[in-house]
Amino acid sequence: MESCLPILLHSLCFVSLVLQISYASDSISAGQNITDGQTIVSAGGNFQLGFFSPGNSKNRYVGIWYKISAGTVVWIANQENPLNDSSGVLKLTPQGVLTLLNHTDGIVWFSNVSRSTQNPLAQLLDSVNFVVREANDNDLDDAIWQSFDHPCNSLLAGMKFGIDRAKGLDRYLTSWKSVDDPSPGDFTYKLDSSGYPQLILRNGSVVQFRSGPWNGLRFSGFPQLKPNPVYSFGFVFNQNEIYYYFNILNSSVRQMLVLNDNGISQRLTWVDRTHDWRLYASGPTDECDTYALCGGNGNCNMASSPKCVCLTGFVPKYPSDWESMDWLNGCVRRMELNCQGGDKFLKFTNVKLPDTRLSWFNKSMNLQECKQTCLRNCSCTAYSNLDISGRGSGCLLWFGELMDIRQFDENGQDIYVRMAASEVGKILAFSRQSHSEDLELPLFDIITIVNATNNFSDNNKLGEGGFGAVYKGVLENGQEIAVKRLSENSRQGPVEFKNEVVYIAKLQHRNLVKILGCCIEQDEKMLIYEFLPNRSLDCLIFNQEEGVSLDWPKRFTIINGVASGLLYLHRDSRLRIIHRDLKAENILLDMEMNAKISDFGLARSFGGNESEGSTKRVVGTFGYMSPEYAINGLYSVKSDVFSFGVLVLEIVSGKRNRGFTHPDNRLSLLGHAWTLSRDQKFMELVDPSIASTLNPLEVLRSIHVALLCVQNDPHDRPEMLSVVMMLNGESTLPHPKQPGFFSEDSVSEASSSSGGKHQKIRPTR
Structure with a gap:
């Protein structure tokens, strides 16, 4: 969820003018004005508010920028209505309304307030929030207007990114059209509360990227979002408000999140030594972040070739399209569900959870109750924990196609996908810390493995040892696999076989080999792994x-x-x-x-x-x-x-x-x-x-x-x-x-x- 580049101003004359005639104060009272060429400065000296021209434009806007970097504008009042000369005046009326006037005293922009105040004060805080409040009331909850409620393309520490139902506010980011034109551009980054809330980046009305739902630790589509020494973050979800926020842990650090005119978000950190902004994180990060790249019931993995595969138990809807690497139409079930009973669930680990706009959730259920709730609804196709912090809690259900899943190396989430009983096997029971849980893994049928390995052809053999042989295989969807086929006299007996399945299935790290499933039929015992082309060390x-x-x-x-x-x-x-x-x-x-x-x-x-x-x-x-x-x-x-x-x-x-x-x-x-x-x-x-x-x-x-x-x-x-x-x-x-x-x-x-x-x-x- 990391957004866009800052907008750099190029007018050194403007910067020098600002420095010459800045107000000593951080505020204006009723009847006071800010004219073009004047600014107010926050108490800590971090931010300025005044008039500026972006890039090569000659239009004038009222905005807030970092004092250390005059070109880094973080908020604009009159985004859609620029002034075409330097005659603009920003006033605070006795009723507490901020008003921007042009040379004919025509109103260019005003702050929309729902109530008036007796003794208004407009103040630029060192948090970069520009607030209008009663002069003797410092409680921001009582402010009659604040810029934090009307973000542009930048999210700063302390801002709320989301919805306030009680106040009727929807706070989201909108890109600029260009570095020369700060009017609203094509891209919006917004909290979507239809189903379980998630952040969605759109180009116009077309979804470009999705954060995944908040899982108690992070958004499921942001595995890189984890505790760090620079900033803390969190998500508030109650009856009145739903929002994401972050706070800076060290007051000397300056950081912001910006959505640029290309729809890329970047988290930027100011470096005093080089006197510029340094990229901390960005998103979308790669091709698999593209919304629904692999279609319904597909899984995108940057480490695979091709990147898109069908979820186990599914096959391409149009195989010829997949052969030409057109995955848009996604995958369909190989075997239909039996709503009369007998359906099971296949566990997929370390994934970005599917689109939650068609989901149902319950915050108090445990995972077993969640599973039973899904089984009772014929339309339910998958379930997951809502909150994975601690021991996990809550229930999230999906209905219909599972859209926009991707695979991560680490910090992804588990999802249980509904399958016909023949598609999944309960392989092992694993006991740990005085409790047992069923481990469900993809169960490959022998025909699939025989076809994938050309009937265990010697040409497919990768190696052989005391355990048996390893073969390269290619599944119907094009995914390459390594098949470890245990011989009757294998040194890897039942205990070792169980160990390998249990441990690798529960371990997820970029430096551990990934198990895809197993095959247990008649006297055959096989383990199916990701294929690694460069062999062993x-x-x-x-x-x-x-x-x-x-x-x-x-x-x-x-x-x-x-x-x-x-x-x-x-x-x-x-x-x-x-x-x-x-x-x-x-x-x-x-x-x-x-x-x-x-x-x-x-x-x-x-x-x-x-x-x-x-x-x-x-x-x-x-x-x-x-x-x-x-x-x-x-x-x-x-x-x-x-x-x-x-x-x-x-x-x-x-x-x-x-x-x-x-x-x-x-x-x-x-x-x-x-x-x-x-x-x-x-x-x-x-x-x-x-x-x-x-x-x-x-x-x-x-x-x-x-x-x-x-x-x-x-x-x-x-x-x-x-x-x-x-x-x-x-x-x-x-x-x-x-x-x-x-x-x-x-x-x-x-x-x-x-x-x-x-x-x-x-x-x-």
């Missing part, structure tokens, strides 16, 4: 020819991506996960070489104050296991930290830890790296193929952080939050102690003590 860093394609900037991005994903698993996800099998084979790479952590078959969740566990069945991959896990079966978040450290050293060196032995001293890769660092010979560890692309400071810091991660004692290892901060910080780092598995002999001893080599092999490529 081991295919590149351990291959001299292909390793060249991963220059240092890409490798450093991968290191940071894996760190970010692990931090999410350990601290920020709902479940809090220890992965237990982090390795190069389990890091997949997307089109832009972004890292995606995969394979959650061995993962374990922990809650409350738990942070570690133990097992008699040590499984994983030697070379990445921490000493305490490999030898004693003890695992914790610090086990993952150890694996991460190993992975970083492998990424830097291009060498596999397992099997590496230095010819001179039988040191493992970890021992070799630690010895080089102790002797200040860091750079000897680096893969020669990337020497020309190195950033020495980043390389040294990455090696240093990795060595802190692989220290023998888990208590000495940092947590992932510290790792993320250290990788990108400049603070002095502690000296790492000797790593675990210092020599190849210690690795072999650990392998023997844990009962052999149970080495899991990469599932998806």
Whole structure:
């Protein structure tokens, strides 16, 4: 919801004139005037009100602008009726009406007030609000008129963006026609209260963009809107008022939201050092923000090719249109609903909720009551929580087509879409913190997967291991998928299969692989993932020819991506996960070489104050296991930290830890790296193929952080939050102690003590 560029004035003469004859006061009383060339200034000196000409125009307007940036106009009185000379006069009448007169004393503009006052005062506040009030009454609720109730193209801190039913006000933004013409342009950004309220950007009467409904934390279409040190924000929805607002947390910060003449909104922050406005956020942000790009029941995903796919259970209404990338007519159900009973719901996660103009809501229902309410209405097609803060509350129902859905990497919302029973399977029950909930995932039928993979053709095979094989597939709607087909003798048994489905389905992060569904028919067990074209990390860093394609900037991005994903698993996800099998084979790479952590078959969740566990069945991959896990079966978040450290050293060196032995001293890769660092010979560890692309400071810091991660004692290892901060910080780092598995002999001893080599092999490529 971030809007447009400020309007910059170019008349230096005007600016100098303003400075010469500004009023000392911030207000005018009844009978006082402001003539062209005079201004009033708010008490704190932040804003001025007076006459100006925008851009190259010679027309004159009364407006308010930032004193630090005279060209940044935030409010205009006579937008639609400019003066054509400098004879204008702004007066305050004894009744409290602001009146703008031309050279013939004709009224050009006036403030429309519903009541008069005895002793009026018009005051420019330091909030930029221009108010008319009783001179001895400072309560703004008693003001007879205020500019905040009549915004133009700018929203500032403290303003209400929305509806006041009691006062009959509708506060919204309207773009200028151009930088030279501030009269109302083509675009409006307005709160729509038909159905559950949401913000809608229109070009004339055509919807261009939709914010999605407020979900207690943010508008569902703005995943980037989250708590920050610059400004707070919120949404008020009661019987009398519905509005969005924001407030600045630091009085020295100047920020505004502007809708420009191209229909783009921008949140701008003033930078004193450069004396200009800097873009903080903007929207619409990309093609998927275009309203209903994928039509009804379609889902837009910027990470997919093509961008539009039908929701699972739906197919293109006109397949030939979709083949030519014309998605406007959307998708229809593959199987009609049975209103007599038996319908189920399919859960879609991390999405922008559909258009709510044809919705129904209830603030007091819980999610189960919401589901039952939807089932009782044959026209109900989906439901969701109204408020996702806390444990979630409220009910939002949709009827008919689901319009304008898009997929996010994070901070999206869950929606439950109604399906015929054959379209969805209740796969697993997941128990957490003494309560159970049904996990509903897309259930693919075997015919769909057979067709997608050309009957599991060898030409479609991406890889094979102890679990079975992975195949590339293409669904009917054109979406590319990776199918992990478990063999009868798979090392990934029922427990691991359940783990992978449960955990990945409930985890949503840009650096985690995304599961699309599964297929369980007869003896077949298959997991369906997003397809990632650049395979797994081991295919590149351990291959001299292909390793060249991963220059240092890409490798450093991968290191940071894996760190970010692990931090999410350990601290920020709902479940809090220890992965237990982090390795190069389990890091997949997307089109832009972004890292995606995969394979959650061995993962374990922990809650409350738990942070570690133990097992008699040590499984994983030697070379990445921490000493305490490999030898004693003890695992914790610090086990993952150890694996991460190993992975970083492998990424830097291009060498596999397992099997590496230095010819001179039988040191493992970890021992070799630690010895080089102790002797200040860091750079000897680096893969020669990337020497020309190195950033020495980043390389040294990455090696240093990795060595802190692989220290023998888990208590000495940092947590992932510290790792993320250290990788990108400049603070002095502690000296790492000797790593675990210092020599190849210690690795072999650990392998023997844990009962052999149970080495899991990469599932998806």
